Amino acid sequence: MKELTKSLGMEGAAAVTVNSDGVIYSCYTFINNKNFEMGYINEKQLSNKFHNVQLTFLNNTKSNNPICSKCDIVGICKACPGMMYSRSEILNDPIPLQCEYYVGIKEGILLGVLESSTDSALWKKLIEGISSSNKLFLKACDLFSSRIRLLDKHGGFNLFL
Numbered sequence: 001m002k003e004l005t006k007s008l009g010m011e012g013a014a015a016v017t018v019n020s021d022g023v024i025y026s027c028y029t030f031i032n033n034k035n036f037e038m039g040y041i042n043e044k045q046l047s048n049k050f051h052n053v054q055l056t057f058l059n060n061t062k063s064n065n066p067i068c069s070k071c072d073i074v075g076i077c078k079a080c081p082g083m084m085y086s087r088s089e090i091l092n093d094p095i096p097l098q099c100e101y102y103v104g105i106k107e108g109i110l111l112g113v114l115e116s117s118t119d120s121a122l123w124k125k126l127i128e129g130i131s132s133s134n135k136l137f138l139k140a141c142d143l144f145s146s147r148i149r150l151l152d153k154h155g156g157f158n159l160f161l
């Protein structure tokens, strides 16, 4: 799991997408892209294609990217390789506007925590908020415990490995 957290995304490694025609993709953002086909749902064994695509994503680490490796939020960034690919056909090509957005969110959270730490009423609210969102998160985990999330009208689904 440590390796997965270093990768730019979990596509093809911790989750895959199965299209309505049975073709497996590393992620729904790559549906109909031959480069990211991983085989068919009814195959008895995982194909070489499956492992090759999986390796592509596992090796797509932020620490190997010259821009990301110097970024302050590299350890917690959730930037999507699918979005990067749809923009430049490169899996590890940070999108400046998206990076500013992600960094801005983290800065906003840190500022909020800092401000709350000097006000006991605000601090109490913050702790209560974290605790209730944890409960919501656990509920969501229960919902997904079947490990299958239905996708949209196309009839495909995401499978969490």
Ligand code: SF4
Residues within 6 Å of the ligand: 062, 067, 068, 069, 071, 072, 073, 074, 077, 078, 079, 094, 095, 098, 099, 100, 102, 103
């Ligand atoms: S915010 Fe941008 S530069 Fe920083 S780690 Fe994420 S993708 Fe890379």
